[in-house]
Amino acid sequence: MTNDQVDDLVAYIMKSKATRQMTYLELSIQLFNGQFSQWVIKRVLHRQGFRRRVARRKPPISEANRLKRKAFAEAHKGWSIDQWADILWTDETWVSGGTYRQVLVTRRAGEEYDLTCVVERYQRKRGWMFWGSFAGHEKGPGIFWEKDWGSINAQSYADHTVPIIDGWLQLQQGLGKKLVLM
Structure with missing residues (x-):
């Protein structure tokens, strides 16, 4: 995944409640037409400091x-x-x-x-x-x-x-x- 794609992914996640709640697979499909597995999305986001957590x-x-x-x-x-x-x-x-x-x-x-x-x-x-x-x-x-x-x-x-x-x-x-x- 390129740096621009990582930046796009981070910006997309932070944009709304709906995008914050999307699974890693949904993010891949929505943003990259399924080009990356859910494991790649998870690993990239972990490197950026993101984790899946229970919402307040x-x-x-x-x-x-x-x-x-x-x-x-x-x-x-x-x-x-x-x-x-x-x-x-x-x-x-x-x-x-x-x-x-x-x-x-x-x-x-x-x-x-x-x-x-x-x-x-x-x-x-x-x-x-x-x-x-x-x-x-x-x-x-x-x-x-x-x-x-x-x-x-x-x-x-x-x-x-x-x-x-x-x-x-x-x-x-x-x-x-x-x-x-x-």
């Missing part, structure tokens, strides 16, 4: 929210571990049965969060919703959404999580910890 999965985020998160991170980058430990962090996730497929991407070390190397993970409505919290190195309360609570909307979410959060914060305050909810 994260929920999609709007540009506005990305900028807000970045501003928050920059405003708090000087915080101490003790300051971060005073925050009660909460989040929810959906757990569902069924098959799980790992998506592989071709990337270099340090590129795991490049937008072309990340697979967007969308929330599923089927399954079980779990809400949980933590502060510092300690687990906070958590709940599984009960089916008889009905569908999840802003009101029902608040009805079931706010009392738990309030109770936990009061308990921690009684132990001398003043947590801030994030």
Whole structure:
């Protein structure tokens, strides 16, 4: 493979999510009409620092929210571990049965969060919703959404999580910890 072909291959891989996810054989067929075996493509890419790795999965985020998160991170980058430990962090996730497929991407070390190397993970409505919290190195309360609570909307979410959060914060305050909810 010539240096120009190697450069074309690297540029092609880095161009999009779809090309990052192509197998070595697909790359050979798409770019070189199958002229090179998958083993040649793999060897050439390894020399360029590329490996096949499991793609990072994260929920999609709007540009506005990305900028807000970045501003928050920059405003708090000087915080101490003790300051971060005073925050009660909460989040929810959906757990569902069924098959799980790992998506592989071709990337270099340090590129795991490049937008072309990340697979967007969308929330599923089927399954079980779990809400949980933590502060510092300690687990906070958590709940599984009960089916008889009905569908999840802003009101029902608040009805079931706010009392738990309030109770936990009061308990921690009684132990001398003043947590801030994030």
